[in-house]
Structures are given as structure tokens and as C-alpha cells.
Amino acid sequence: MTTAGRVAGTVALVAVLGAGAYATADAHDVVPGIVTLAPPAPDPAPFPTAPGALPPAVVPRALADLDPQVPPPSSAAVQALVDGLVADPRMGPSAGVVVVDQLTGDVLGAHQPDAGRVPASTAKLLTGVAALAELDPEATLPTRVLALDGDRIALVGGGDVLLSAGVGDPTAVEGRAGMADLARRTADALALRGTTSVRLVVDDTLFSGPAEHPTWDPDYVDMGFTAPITPLMVDLAKLRPGPIAPRAADPSLAAAEIFAARLAEVGITVEGRPTRVTDPADGPELARVESAPLADVTHFFLDTSENTVTEVVARLVAVDAGLPGSFDGGTQAVLRAVGALGVDVSGARLVDASGLAVSSSLSPTLLADVARLTTDPAHPRLRDVATGMPVAGLSGTLGDRFTASPARGLVRAKTGSLPGVTSLAGTLLDAQRRQLVFVVMADQTPGVGQGAARQAVDGFVTALAGCGCR
Numbered sequence: 001m002t003t004a005g006r007v008a009g010t011v012a013l014v015a016v017l018g019a020g021a022y023a024t025a026d027a028h029d030v031v032p033g034i035v036t037l038a039p040p041a042p043d044p045a046p047f048p049t050a051p052g053a054l055p056p057a058v059v060p061r062a063l064a065d066l067d068p069q070v071p072p073p074s075s076a077a078v079q080a081l082v083d084g085l086v087a088d089p090r091m092g093p094s095a096g097v098v099v100v101d102q103l104t105g106d107v108l109g110a111h112q113p114d115a116g117r118v119p120a121s122t123a124k125l126l127t128g129v130a131a132l133a134e135l136d137p138e139a140t141l142p143t144r145v146l147a148l149d150g151d152r153i154a155l156v157g158g159g160d161v162l163l164s165a166g167v168g169d170p171t172a173v174e175g176r177a178g179m180a181d182l183a184r185r186t187a188d189a190l191a192l193r194g195t196t197s198v199r200l201v202v203d204d205t206l207f208s209g210p211a212e213h214p215t216w217d218p219d220y221v222d223m224g225f226t227a228p229i230t231p232l233m234v235d236l237a238k239l240r241p242g243p244i245a246p247r248a249a250d251p252s253l254a255a256a257e258i259f260a261a262r263l264a265e266v267g268i269t270v271e272g273r274p275t276r277v278t279d280p281a282d283g284p285e286l287a288r289v290e291s292a293p294l295a296d297v298t299h300f301f302l303d304t305s306e307n308t309v310t311e312v313v314a315r316l317v318a319v320d321a322g323l324p325g326s327f328d329g330g331t332q333a334v335l336r337a338v339g340a341l342g343v344d345v346s347g348a349r350l351v352d353a354s355g356l357a358v359s360s361s362l363s364p365t366l367l368a369d370v371a372r373l374t375t376d377p378a379h380p381r382l383r384d385v386a387t388g389m390p391v392a393g394l395s396g397t398l399g400d401r402f403t404a405s406p407a408r409g410l411v412r413a414k415t416g417s418l419p420g421v422t423s424l425a426g427t428l429l430d431a432q433r434r435q436l437v438f439v440v441m442a443d444q445t446p447g448v449g450q451g452a453a454r455q456a457v458d459g460f461v462t463a464l465a466g467c468g469c470r
Helices: 003-027 075-086 120-135 180-191 251-265 294-306 308-319 328-342 366-373 382-386 451-465
Strands: 097-099 107-111 143-148 152-156 196-201 285-290 411-418 421-429 435-441
Touching: 075 451, 097 366, 107 294, 120 294, 120 308, 120 328, 120 382, 120 411, 120 421, 143 308, 152 251, 180 251, 180 285, 196 251, 251 382, 294 308, 294 382, 308 328, 366 421, 366 435, 411 435, 411 451, 421 451, 435 451
Parallel strands: 152 196
Antiparallel strands: 097 107, 097 435, 143 152, 143 285, 411 421, 421 435
């Protein structure tokens, strides 16, 4: 064999051996290639179904429709219970009562149902109905910061008086929005402008007129029953923690002082003390925080009977209607909204929206008509009023009443109490599971305190709820 032949043979042998070695390495996935000893890859999983393609879940209703097959109670038996209540000396000489079948509207028992009496906090039912009828129940109330001329910024109140002094809680109604969050967002926006020092003004021009009603007891603010009504407060302007606590004399400026302190904590210097502007502030928005939805705020003031929040919400109804955000504007807007729902308000007198004023006058019939609207299927938005009322023996201002009563859990009602005044208005289920609307109003109760009158009212309601009355 020639030299050239030997060389060619050697090259061929090397190539064959090299190819074999590469194939072996390829099979063991040492080098890239198409040969492998690894098991085959599994088939890919099916493409996931979009969550939005799933049928929506059925949301349970807070209040079911009433069963028309359930028999109503006997009018004679219900009237006998009413007569027994108004004859009770604990009720005093001026009592009005009405009991109505929720489904039909028939009056089952009454005593002076059309005579006006001091409603106390049962007046809050009108404010709740007006708010949810006229405003968007899902709307939130903004607290904003605007950039003004020079180094000025404006803290603008939008009606959230449940602001937290610190960080907000997104699961809460009271304290949903927080001043610490607003300050941090403001500082971030100022950092983009290269600003570290500002002068702070507060804009609470959304509301007008006196902050306290001239007929209110001048000690109400110090006693903690209400705050002066402004559209900007931190923790309802309370000066110390607790359900009943003295309130700040100027809630808006008190809130601005807290905001200035929160700004300092995030590196923004506030020069001087906050001041108030007399005209609405105008400028680009730097930051904002939002309250809980209006429906939740309405629940809050009905359940707790919070006077300040009620007055604020009435003013928001007024502003939405183009009326002044004042006591007069709020009460006018509330009565107008309730009247637009078909309730006869011709004899009604509302001096304030919360019921603190003793010169307001509503009839049991009017309150019963309003309460009946809240479970009327034709007005589904108003059901948040029905579900927001306290539940006997379980929640809110009825949490410590009916605790040992068989009516516990079967009554949803708004309480009302002032010196010499006890009232209760709402719905109950009787022993046949028929829903009844009831209103009790007494505005000349004897003695000191309302404990005895409340016991008389609670006994009547318990008897009504336990009545088969056929």
C-alpha cells in the first residue's frame, strides 16, 4: 500500500472512531445533538382556562323576599299590645305608636300615628335613605393635597371625618384612610419637584354655615356627643381615644396639625402653623387618600348612632343637589330626597340630620314609611339602610338591649334617645315569621334617664315579636 493510501485509511479510521465517540457523548447529553438516552418529554399541560370564563358565583342576598303565604297577625291582638304600651306610666303622657305589615302596608295597630314628636336619633333613618337614594353607594370621599403658588400646599377636606392619624386600614370603615399614607404620598410627589419645605393651608370650604347648630346644647362638643361639623377630621376630632370623648373646637385645623406632624416624619418641613383659606383651593393634585364606600359609612352611623358622621353625610347630599353644605341645606336635601321616594313629608320638621335638636318633629307614620322602603324590592339600594341598623342583642346601640329576650336577633331598629325622649323604629319577625314595621316614640318620659322607658319599649317589641296573634 502506498503512503498516500495509508494516510487516507488512517484519516478515515479516525473519522469513524471520532463520530462514534461524539454519538456516544450526544446520547448521554454531554454535547449538543439529536441523539439522547433520556426519556421522552411529557406532553404539555392543556392551556389553562381564563378565570373570567367561569360562570359567576351567586351572591347571597342580605335580605330575602317576604313569603306572602305567611299569615299576618290579628289587628285586634296587635292593637291590644299598643294600648298596653301607651298606658304604661313609664312612657309618659306623649307617646305615638304604629305597627305596619311590611308586605301589604296595612296598619295593624296604632296610637296617634300622624302626630309629630321629637324623633331623636331615629331621624338618622331619613339621612341614610336620602344618602343611598341620591348618592352612589360605592362612592368614596377623597382627602387631597394640592400644590398652590410658591411653596404652599393645601389639605382639602372632602367629607371623610373618619381619617386615621396614622396608617390607614383598608379593611376598616373607621380609619380606612390615614394621614401617614397621605403624608408619604405627598412627600414622594414633592421629592419629584425638589421640595423639602412647605407652608400648609387647609381648605374646608365644601361646607358652609355654622359648625354647631344654635339649638344644640353648648356642652355637646365637650361631652363628646358631636364635633363641630366640617368636611375634614381625624378620628371624628376626638381629643382622646374612646367611643365618647371631647372633640376639637376646630376639627379642620386640628387635622392639619396632625398632617403637618406626619409630613415632618417623612422629611418635609412645614413652616409655621397651618392656616385656613376662605376660597376653594385650586392647583395640581399631589396626593390623595379615599374613605370607605358611602354604603359602609351609612352602616357606620346607623349602627353606632354617630351624630357627626350623619351631619356630614346630610351635607354631602345637599352639595350633590346644588344646595349649601349647611344645616339648612342638609335637612332640606334629606326631606326632598325622602319625599321623592313617595313618602309624605308635608308635616315633617327637621332642624338637623342627626336628631340632636329637640325642635325636630316627625310622625310615627312617616318613620314607618321610611323603614318600609328599606326592605322594598323596588328600592334595592336602600337595603343597606335595613342591614345597617342595629340588631337586637347583637350589634350597635341595640347590643346591650334584648340580650335575654326571645326577640334577640329578630329585630333591626334605629334607636333614639334624648333627655325626656325615647324612640325605636325598625322591623321585626313575629312568631309566624311575618315581617312587621314598628315605630315607638315618646317625648315626655318621666324621671331621670331613659332606662325605664326603654324597658317598656323593649317589652312591647318582645311581645310583638313573640305574638302568633292569629
